[in-house]
Amino acid sequence: MSLKKLYQFETFNWELFESKIKIMVIAQRPWEEYGTGNILGTQFEVVIIEDKHEYQGQKEGSTITNSFEKFTVKVPGEIRVPVNTVVTLKGAKATVWGNEGRRDRLAVRAEAIEAITKEGR
Numbered sequence: 001m002s003l004k005k006l007y008q009f010e011t012f013n014w015e016l017f018e019s020k021i022k023i024m025v026i027a028q029r030p031w032e033e034y035g036t037g038n039i040l041g042t043q044f045e046v047v048i049i050e051d052k053h054e055y056q057g058q059k060e061g062s063t064i065t066n067s068f069e070k071f072t073v074k075v076p077g078e079i080r081v082p083v084n085t086v087v088t089l090k091g092a093k094a095t096v097w098g099n100e101g102r103r104d105r106l107a108v109r110a111e112a113i114e115a116i117t118k119e120g121r
Contacts, residue, residue, distance in 0.1 A: 012094045014108070021066070022050040022116075023088075025081045031074045041076035044113060046087070073108045086116045 023046040031043040047070045055064040073089060081087060091111030098104045 010096065012096050012106075014089070014092045014094045017053075017094070018089065018092070020052040021048050022086055023047065024049045025083055025085050025087055025113075026070070027083065028079075028081060030078075039078075041074060042079045044073045044075065044081065044087075045070055046073055049086070071106045071108060073110055073113065075110050075113050079113060081113060081115065087113050088116055089113055 025044050026047050027045040029043055030039045031041040032038065033040050047068060048066050049068075051065045051067045053066070058064050073092075089108070089110040089112070092108055093110075094106055094108045096103050096105070097107055
């Protein structure tokens, strides 16, 4: 017998992850509730434009990076952020998921999304 639903107890430390990356908005659209089509907020497609993490398992002479990888961020409310804006997320919660056991995707919901100014991080 195998245990079920164990992924519900895994955690992803968004604050630590975001502390060493920069993300930029590349698209946005309404966030629609699956099945009903009700608008829940805004869904942003973002790309990692800088990744300063040192990932475990790197072999000498090789580099592991998530630079230029994309993921989606869902935020309640109708929000407009110009494309190519570098942003930070407030109150974000992230979950790792994936098909066929790969677990190489990130689902992110945030309370707010804010542009980073030149004086920002």
